[in-house]
Amino acid sequence: MSRDGAGDGTGNESGSGSGTGSGSWAARERRVAGDGVELCVAEYGDTSLPTVVLLHGYPDSKEVWSQVADRLADRFHVVLYDVRGHGRSTAPKPLRGGFRLEKLTDDFLAVADAVSPDRPVHLVGHDWGSVQGWEFATVGRTEGRIATFTSISGPSLDHFGHWIKQRVARPTPRRLAQLLGQGAKSWYVYALHTPVLPELAWRGVLGRQWPKLLARAEKISSAGYPTASLPEDAAHGAWLYRDNVRDRLRAPRADAYAHVPVQLITPTGDPFLSEKLYDELDQWVPDLRRRTIPTKHWVPRTRPDQIAQWIGEFVTSNEEGRPARKTPEKPGPAGERFAGQLVLVTGAGSGIGRATAFAFAEAGARIIAVDRDAESAARTAELARLIGAPSAWAETVDVSDEQAMEKLAEKTATEYGVPDVVVNNAGIGLAGSFLDTTTEDWKRVLDVNLWGVIHGCRLFARQMVDRGQGGHIVNTASAAAFQPSRALPAYSTSKAAVLMLSECLRAELAPHDIGVSAICPGIVNTNITSTTRFAGVTDAEQDRRRARSSRLYGLRNYPPEKVAEAIVRAVLRNSAVVPVTPEARGARLLGRLSPRALRGLARLDPPL
Structure with a gap:
């Protein structure tokens, strides 16, 4: 199976199990007898490999998983089946009582026995x-038949029932707000409990629309999904709710402890489920991994690359008998969000760029460290692997070179995948009055500070848009972007342009779920002071000013790790827009409240 990361694949070479979604795997269908029904089962990949069973939700059929299945099928035996009453599986007769969880468990065991009789399934x-x-x-009767469980956008009804009871028993303002918030999100559950109306709606206008x-x-493409069976699937599926929800929420099981490792993937923008539902999940799951993803509900269709990446890593780690890569020792949003994601950082050989590569590596991201200094880039990649990155690579590129950046983008997509986060950080310093700044000085600072960012945004934003699975671009600007200075006309102009470019891109890329952030540090203790050029002075004076600037920045000692x-x-x-240091935040605020005062400060001579 070819790895064409330029399209929509991850190109992952770190053994996580992610594929490319090229559509090259043909499904093999069979019929399996369930509890009074006949189930349509589709299989992908080599049956000798570990079996991964992908189970669809409401009102879907198994086709909701087709893109994820294709990405997993090069390393796993992937199984999809239509739940009873959905797709090409038959419906129970009568419908009432035919969708109880006990019967669905029988169906699952029948499928597991058919597709993987000798090994537990994931x-x-x-x-x-x-x-x-x-x-x-x-439940006890499935012990030994399941190896791992990955949960996406669906809680245990038993855990949910206990969650409700705890908040009713101790109704603090915070708990009441959580209860009311989830109650509002669950409006559709109430609607599905009404008799006849859901069936009429789904078989009528709702099913068509x-x-x-x-x-x-x-933002889901309709290619191959939903299938033509949707109206009947949705009408039958209403009984999933009617047969189970009220009974389980009213009398949840007290022994609903997971007997397998569980990976929880939570979409942060889910309109139907609150993240707070999972606050006490650790008490029910002894071995729990948490992941978050910034999207809405239908992640198998909107984020197949990331979902396949996380599933593959979780399955592989458990198959090999080693612990799955956890979130950091102190679990937090970064570890839950960025584990396994691909992050590209320019200017990663030192300073803010290196610190940024390390910060994402600590969260479990895969790192591409880009710098024009090959040795520095390689050192950053090496340290990133030691810190926690499952994989890290070094690339030597001058960001001002358009052709070199185009080659980098092509190589990245082909060998590593489309980046989830791109940090355009590379930059150089230039000080001196406008009249002393030569055309060559202007060209160099704009080539690196502005055009380098433009190249990174243009090339990688296009890949993110074409992939259609979101992403994020970070551009390093500066407090100089909104704080004029008589000593930094060229540098300030380049950074102000980066700030405005970021604002424009943010508006343009928002419909594609691609975020754009401009980071505006102030005085940060990096080696940029030792390489900053001072226009219009002798070599001796240039050395003196560099040394003076380095001392001042060292005394300020604001570390790049905070940026x-x-x-x-x-x-x-x-x-x-994120002003980072106190002086950056102060300048940003002063520029809004009193631009005249900011202009007055710009007339002062810098302490050089």
Whole structure:
């Protein structure tokens, strides 16, 4: 299977199990007898490999998983099946009582026995597939048949029931707010409990309009999904809720402890489920891995690359008998979000760029360290692997060279995959009055500080858009972008342009779920002072000013690691403009409140 990362694959070479989604795997279908129904089962890949069962939700059929299945099929035996009453599986008769979790468990065991009779399977569930998966992973009769469980956008009804009871029993303002918030998100559950109306809606206008509604809400292509069986699937699936939800929430099981390792993937923008539902999950799951992803509900269609990456890593680690790569010792949003993601950083050989590569490496991201100094880039990649990156590579590129950047983008997509985060950080310093700054000086600083960012944004944003699975771009600007100075006209101009470019790109790329952040540090203790050029002075004076600047920056001693932390937070929060140091925040505020005062400060001579 070829790895064509330029399209929509991850090109992952770190053994995580992610493929490319080239559509080259043909499904082999069979029929399996369930509990009073006949189930349609599709299989991909080599049957001798570990088996991964992907279980769909409501109102979907197994085709919701097709893109993820294709990405996994080069390393696993992948199995999809239509839940009873959905797709090409038959419906129970009568419908009432035919969708109880006990019967769904029988169906799962029948499929597992048919497709993997001698080895436990790795279960992945989305939406109601996840609700079922929690049942399978916590009841005694499935022990030994499941190796791992990955849950996406679907809670255990038992855990949910206990979550509600705890908040009702101790109704603090915070707990009441959580309860009311989830109650509002669960509006559709109430609707599905009404008699007849859901069936009429799905077999009528809602069934016809659903593909358009889904495409508009979640930006999902309708190619091959949903299938023509959607109206009947949705009408039958209403009984999933009617047969199970009220009973389980009213009387949740007290023994709903997971007997397998569980990976929880939580979309942070899910309109149906609150992240707070999983706050107490650790008490039910002894071996739990948490992941978050910035998207809405239908992640098997909107983020197949990342989902396949995480599933593959989790399955492989457990198959090899080693612990899965966990979130850091102190679990936090960065480890949950960036583990396994691909992060490219320019100017990564030192300073803010190196610190940023390390910060993402600590969160478990794969790193591409880009710098024009080959030795420095290689050292950053080596240290990133030691810190926690599952893989890290070094690339030697001058960001001002358009052709070199185009080759980097092509190589990255082909060999490593489309980056999830790109940090355009490379930059150089230039000081001196406008009248002393030569045309060559202007050209050099704009080539690196502005055009280097333009090249990175243009090439990698195009890859992210073509992949259609979101991403984030960070551009390192400066406090000089909004703080004029008589000593930094060229540098300030380049950084102000980066700031405005970032704002424009943020507006343009937002519909593609691609965030853009401009980071604006102030005085940070990096080696940029030792390489800054001072226009219009002798070589001796240039050396004196560099030494003086380095001493002042050293006395200020604001570490680049704090800027790296701000960059990670900016991606997590999708922040637009982030002034980092106190002087940067002060200049930003002063520019808004009193631009005249800021202009007055610009007339002062710098302490050089």
